[in-house]
Amino acid sequence: MHIVVCIKQVPDSAQIRVHPVTNTIMRQGVPAIVNPYDLFALEEALRLKDKFGGRVTMLCMGPPQAEDALRKCISFGATDAVLVTDRAFAGADTLATSYALTSAIRKISQEQAVDLVFTGKQTIDGDTAQVGPGIAKRLGWNLLTYVSKINAVDLDGRTITVERRAEGGVQRLKTTLPSLITMLEGTNEMRFATMDDMLRAARVPVRKWNKDDAGIEDITKIGLKGSPTIVSKVFAPKARSARAEMQEVGDGASVNDACLNLLQKIFTTHPTLEEETVDRLSA
Amino acid sequence: MAEPDKPQMAAAAAAGAAKTAGRSGRSTELPEHLKAYKGVWVFIEHDRGQVHSVSWELMGEARKLADKLGVNVSGVLLGGPADKLEDFAKEACIYGADHCYIMRDPVLQGYRNEPYTKGLTDLVNQHQPEIMLLGATTMGRDLAGSVATTLGTGLTADCTELNIDGRALAATRPTFGGSLLCTIMTLAYRPQMATMRPRTAAMPRRDESRSGGITTMALGIIETDIVTKLLEFVPDANRNTVNLAYADIIVTGGKGLKNADNFKLVWDLARVLGAEVGATRAVTQAGWCESERQVGQTGKTVRPKLYIAAGVSGAIQHRVGMESSDIIVAINTDPNAPIFDFAHHGIVGNAMQVLPALTHAFRTHLDKRIKRAA
Numbered sequence: 293m294h295i296v297v298c299i300k301q302v303p304d305s306a307q308i309r310v311h312p313v314t315n316t317i318m319r320q321g322v323p324a325i326v327n328p329y330d331l332f333a334l335e336e337a338l339r340l341k342d343k344f345g346g347r348v349t350m351l352c353m354g355p356p357q358a359e360d361a362l363r364k365c366i367s368f369g370a371t372d373a374v375l376v377t378d379r380a381f382a383g384a385d386t387l388a389t390s391y392a393l394t395s396a397i398r399k400i401s402q403e404q405a406v407d408l409v410f411t412g413k414q415t416i417d418g419d420t421a422q423v424g425p426g427i428a429k430r431l432g433w434n435l436l437t438y439v440s441k442i443n444a445v446d447l448d449g450r451t452i453t454v455e456r457r458a459e460g461g462v463q464r465l466k467t468t469l470p471s472l473i474t475m476l477e478g479t480n481e482m483r484f485a486t487m488d489d490m491l492r493a494a495r496v497p498v499r500k501w502n503k504d505d506a507g508i509e510d511i512t513k514i515g516l517k518g519s520p521t522i523v524s525k526v527f528a529p530k531a532r533s534a535r536a537e538m539q540e541v542g543d544g545a546s547v548n549d550a551c552l553n554l555l556q557k558i559f560t561t562h563p564t565l566e567e568e569t570v571d572r573l574s575a
Numbered sequence: 576m577a578e579p580d581k582p583q584m585a586a587a588a589a590a591g592a593a594k595t596a597g598r599s600g601r602s603t604e605l606p607e608h609l610k611a612y613k614g615v616w617v618f619i620e621h622d623r624g625q626v627h628s629v630s631w632e633l634m635g636e637a638r639k640l641a642d643k644l645g646v647n648v649s650g651v652l653l654g655g656p657a658d659k660l661e662d663f664a665k666e667a668c669i670y671g672a673d674h675c676y677i678m679r680d681p682v683l684q685g686y687r688n689e690p691y692t693k694g695l696t697d698l699v700n701q702h703q704p705e706i707m708l709l710g711a712t713t714m715g716r717d718l719a720g721s722v723a724t725t726l727g728t729g730l731t732a733d734c735t736e737l738n739i740d741g742r743a744l745a746a747t748r749p750t751f752g753g754s755l756l757c758t759i760m761t762l763a764y765r766p767q768m769a770t771m772r773p774r775t776a777a778m779p780r781r782d783e784s785r786s787g788g789i790t791t792m793a794l795g796i797i798e799t800d801i802v803t804k805l806l807e808f809v810p811d812a813n814r815n816t817v818n819l820a821y822a823d824i825i826v827t828g829g830k831g832l833k834n835a836d837n838f839k840l841v842w843d844l845a846r847v848l849g850a851e852v853g854a855t856r857a858v859t860q861a862g863w864c865e866s867e868r869q870v871g872q873t874g875k876t877v878r879p880k881l882y883i884a885a886g887v888s889g890a891i892q893h894r895v896g897m898e899s900s901d902i903i904v905a906i907n908t909d910p911n912a913p914i915f916d917f918a919h920h921g922i923v924g925n926a927m928q929v930l931p932a933l934t935h936a937f938r939t940h941l942d943k944r945i946k947r948a949a
Contacts, residue, residue, distance in 0.1 A: 305752030420732035425720030437717045461810040467803040517601045520729030525758040536921035551936040570944045572849040
């Protein structure tokens with residue numbers, strides 16, 4: 293079995309701060325990590341590799357330093373890694389990104405046919421969830437998004453059965469290989485890296501492909517040129533002009549007074565809220 | 576490089592958030608053959624006999640966009656023989672549509688990517704809308720990404736605001752986990768596509784006097800053409816119990832509550848108010864409550880009438896999920912916590928003391944009212 297896992301190196305969004313004056317992202321000191329959702333995808337791929345054998349090839353598009361993210365994945369047990377990196381990819385939106393990654397997956401398939409492509413449900417910096425569907429459509433493969441569980445893989449019969457999150461329930465779907473799967477959060481606990489794999493991760497060469505190596509056929513479809521969307525404005529969310537009306541409390545009595553005071557304020561300014569609450573509780 | 580959205584954004588931000596549309600290297604002019612694309616479309620999502628309310632929220636937004644552009648709004652309905660598509664179409668007009676496109680086929684019973692992508696793509700190619708809107712649900716995002724790639728056009732995900740700039744759709748969305756907002760446009764391609772987060776737009780007013788025409792179109796594929804089979808749909812058992820997105824009152828606990836035991840105080844207050852319980856990411860990660868109660872960028876967007884946040888600092892990722900609540904009450908020991916910058920009422924104090932007192936105050940008051948009512 294040959295699985296390709298697409299990952300992205302992202303800034304840890306939990307640690308990002310916005311400059312209060314210039315409204316720009318302050319990246320200094322913000323660590324770059326493997327997109328957390330992609331790790332659920334990697335773990336699922338590794339579990340299939342444990343079961344069926346074969347290899348897991350990591351694929352990432354990004355600047356040269358994204359090599360660190362790929363080595364991290366090798367340390368968990370991935371077989372090898374390809375970094376698609378070229379100035380020509382700069383400015384890519386999700387449509388252009390899916391074109392570049394699709395070309396690279398076709399190239400990887402030439403070495404050994406790919407059965408499955410895995411990726412996380414979305415990234416934590418862009419949050420679009422669009423690159424996975426984009427790759428599937430370009431490859432002409434079956435698309436399974438928001439997958440919470442892989443029930444069965446039949447390599448001889450070339451089928452796969454999964455559960456995917458839908459609105460109000462779970463769909464159980466059966467389809468054929470090859471397919472592209474985006475994994476939901478919380479599906480798998482990431483394994484620990486073994487000492488052997490950590491040593492291997494330091495040794496294994498991460499292949500770096502430029503646009504020609506990646507087999508890009510149409511350079512008008514990559515980078516800024518290949519991106520239909522244009523970012524026209526970036527800004528920080530507006531702060532409400534007025535701060536909260538605050539009460540400081542200390543001992544027991546003042547706590548009770550503050551709570552009564554708050555209740556009065558809420559219900560006198562929003563009498564319908566009080567009526568509706570009484571109605572709901574009486575029902 | 577090679578990071579969707581980001582390099583453009585960094586550049587735009589560096590230029591002091593100036594308008595940078597039309598940078599070198601690509602066309603921002605709409606080609607002649609795409610100028611015929613007219614009208615705003617809303618994909619109407621339905622499931623087991625019910626339309627997802629995000630579709631009506633979108634209908635309200637579509638109406639505003641179309642009125643600015645002087646064009647029509649159309650609803651698009653795909654479904655199987657058992658689905659009440661004509662009824663939904665009538666409803667769509669009551670919420671603001673001028674017209675509906677209906678595609679009915681046995682293979683469209685229950686959502687699957689393949690037939691829905693083909694159906695929607697064919698409808699767009701034939702009838703050429705300039706704007707196509709979908710809900711940012713698991714179905715809407717799956718379908719929008721597939722259709723946009725097939726059409727080779729731009730798609731903006733998970734928007735919180737839609738507007739018209741010139742003649743183009745200006746779609747605003749949170750990015751970097753909600754730390755920043757960015758406005759994205761598709762200038763040289765059609766349709767301009769966007770998905771919108773449920774509950775970020777208000778429900779439009781119903782106008783029972785409105786009605787509109789229906790155009791039907793056949794899908795043109797049969798079951799044997801479709802590789803992916805839907806074996807089973809298992810509805811959520813607790814579908815009706817966790818209803819955060821539509822709750823009138825939400826009591827949310829943050830990591831300031833320190834442990835799972837203290838988090839029970841949140842449940843106590845919620846019970847007294849008949850409210851839903853929400854949580855921050857730190858709380859769901861710590862396992863104090865289930866992850867579907869998470870409010871914020873990576874959780875649910877809510878807009879209750881009353882939002883009470885206890886032990887919540889008000890990080891931007893949380894804020895983007897709840898700031899359109901009518902009344903925000905914050906309880907926090909730190910008077911400098913960011914949540915006090917956008918809450919309406921604040922109590923600076925220990926949530927472990929304030930929550931029981933607040934629960935007592937509400938219980939006493941509401942009990943009296945209920946008795947009087949009874």
